[in-house]
Amino acid sequence: xxxxxxxxxxxxxxxxxxxxxxxxxxxxxxxxxxxxxxxxxxxxxxxxxxxxxxxxxxxxxxxxxxxxxxxxxxxxxxxxxxxxxxxxxxxxxxxxxxxxxxxxxxxx
Amino acid sequence: xxxxxxxxxxxxxxxxxxxxxxxxxxxxxxxxxxxxxxxxxxxxxxxxxxxxxxxxxxxxxxxxxxxxxxxxxxxxxxxxxxxxxxxxxxxxxxxxxxxxxxxxxxxxxxxxxxxxxxxxxxxxxxxxxxxxxxxxxxxxxxxxxxxxxxxxxxxxxxxxxxxxxxxxxxxxxxxxxxxxxxxxxxxxxxxxxxxxxxxxxxxxxxxxxxxxxxxxxxxxxxxxxxxxxxxxxxxxxxxxxxxxxxxxxxxxxxxxxxxxxxxxxxxxxxxxxxxxxxxxxxxxxxxxxxxxxxxxxxxxxxxxxxxxxxxxxxxxxxxxxxxxxxxxxxxxxxxxxxxxxxxxxxxxxxxxxxxxxxxxxxxxxxxxxxxxxxxxxx
Numbered sequence: 001x002x003x004x005x006x007x008x009x010x011x012x013x014x015x016x017x018x019x020x021x022x023x024x025x026x027x028x029x030x031x032x033x034x035x036x037x038x039x040x041x042x043x044x045x046x047x048x049x050x051x052x053x054x055x056x057x058x059x060x061x062x063x064x065x066x067x068x069x070x071x072x073x074x075x076x077x078x079x080x081x082x083x084x085x086x087x088x089x090x091x092x093x094x095x096x097x098x099x100x101x102x103x104x105x106x107x108x
Numbered sequence: 109x110x111x112x113x114x115x116x117x118x119x120x121x122x123x124x125x126x127x128x129x130x131x132x133x134x135x136x137x138x139x140x141x142x143x144x145x146x147x148x149x150x151x152x153x154x155x156x157x158x159x160x161x162x163x164x165x166x167x168x169x170x171x172x173x174x175x176x177x178x179x180x181x182x183x184x185x186x187x188x189x190x191x192x193x194x195x196x197x198x199x200x201x202x203x204x205x206x207x208x209x210x211x212x213x214x215x216x217x218x219x220x221x222x223x224x225x226x227x228x229x230x231x232x233x234x235x236x237x238x239x240x241x242x243x244x245x246x247x248x249x250x251x252x253x254x255x256x257x258x259x260x261x262x263x264x265x266x267x268x269x270x271x272x273x274x275x276x277x278x279x280x281x282x283x284x285x286x287x288x289x290x291x292x293x294x295x296x297x298x299x300x301x302x303x304x305x306x307x308x309x310x311x312x313x314x315x316x317x318x319x320x321x322x323x324x325x326x327x328x329x330x331x332x333x334x335x336x337x338x339x340x341x342x343x344x345x346x347x348x349x350x351x352x353x354x355x356x357x358x359x360x361x362x363x364x365x366x367x368x369x370x371x372x373x374x375x376x377x378x379x380x381x382x383x384x385x386x387x388x389x390x391x392x393x394x395x396x397x398x399x400x401x402x403x404x405x406x407x408x409x410x411x412x413x414x415x416x417x418x419x420x421x422x423x424x425x426x427x428x429x430x431x432x433x434x435x436x437x438x439x440x441x442x443x444x445x446x447x448x449x450x451x452x453x454x455x456x457x458x459x460x461x462x463x464x465x466x467x468x469x470x471x472x473x474x475x476x477x478x479x480x481x482x483x484x485x486x
Contacts, residue, residue, distance in 0.1 A: 043257060
C-alpha cells in the first residue's frame, strides 16, 4: 500500500476520497477506483502537541495537514515539520502507531 | 409561538460524585421550578447524549429516573449544536400542538467521570475512523486546521483570537457557578502551552461536569416572557476533510433560514449567544453570521463591542471558554443566560434592555449549525 486511492464517477465526473459504492453527487453505482500521483498543495496545517493517547505521545509534536491533491480531492495526512499553506508537496508513506499512512514532504 | 418559560443551570467545573443522571435531574428541577411547572405536568422530554453514559434511549432513562411519564420523549444528537437543535424541535412541537410543554435537559460528568485521555479520545471520534482518526487528531487539531486556513485567508493574528479568550474570562469572573474565573491577558493566552497550532491551551474551552435545562411552553408564562421567534439549520459536512470550504461553513445559511422563519434580522439582535468551543470557533461564527467583519472579531472584542456595556453583549456568563463545557449542556448555558438577560434578572451581570437576541451553535467541526431568534414580549 504505497499509493493514495480515490474514486471517480464515470457518469458525472465527480472525484472524492472517502470510499463508497456509489457516487455521492449523482448516485450512480460502481465508481472507478484510481490511484493519485501523490502531488498536491497544502490547504491547512496544524501541529498536534497534545496527542490523544499515551501511545501517540512519543510521536508528538506531529504535523497534520489537509492537502488538495492534483486530482481534485482533499485528504488529511501527516506532513514534515515546517510545511505552510500553499506549499507544493508530494506523498510518501510512513509507519505510525501500527498503520502505514501518507506523509507529505515539500516537493522539489 | 413558543416561550422559554424557565431555565436551570448548575455550576460547571469539577463536581465529583455526580453522575450524568444526577446532573440532568438537578438542572431539570431548577428549570421546572423556574417555569413554575410540576413534574406531573411535563408532557415532552428532549435530551442529548452523554459520553459518560452512552445509551440508545437516554431520554427515557432520564424520564424514568426523574419520575416523569411524558407523551413525547427522545434524544437528539448534533454534537455541540444539540442544545439549540432541541430548542428548535421543542418550538415545533408546541407550535404544532403535539404537546403543551417540553422539558429540554442535558448533563454530564464529562470531567470527573472519565480520564482526560478518555474524554479527548472519545471526542476525537467525530473524525472519520478510517481516513482521519488514524493520524492521531484531536478536536483541537481539527479546529487548528480550520484556524490555519481561516487566519491565512483573512489575516487573523493569534493575538486577535486571544482577545476572545480574555473577554470570555472577564465575563465569567463574576458569574456564579463559572469554572474559570481568574482574569487572563492576551499575553497569558499567547504564552499558554501549545495544543494544536495555532491553538494554545487558553484558546480551548475546559472539560466540565455540569447540567443545564430549559422549559418550552405553548402558553405565555406570565405578563412578559421570552419567546422563540424562529429557527434555522444548515449541515454541509461531518468531517473536516469533506468540508466544502474552511471559510464558509453554513452558519450564514442557518441564520438566513432563522431570519426567514422569524421575520427578524441580525440587525434586530441586541444580545448574542454564540458557540465558543475554541476562540477560532467564536471568531469564525461571529464573522460568518455578520456580527463582525471578516477578520475583525478580535478587534471588536478588544474595543468593548461584545462586553456587557457594549453594543452587542456576547456570552455574558463566560461561554464555553470560561463558564465551561459539559457537552450538550454547554450551549444550553448560552440559552439560559440569554433568557436571564432578556428577562432582566441577571443581577450584577445585567446588560441594558435586550428586546431580541440571536443564538447560534455548531456541532462537529463547524459541521452542523442551528440559529435561533429570541424576542422579549411584554
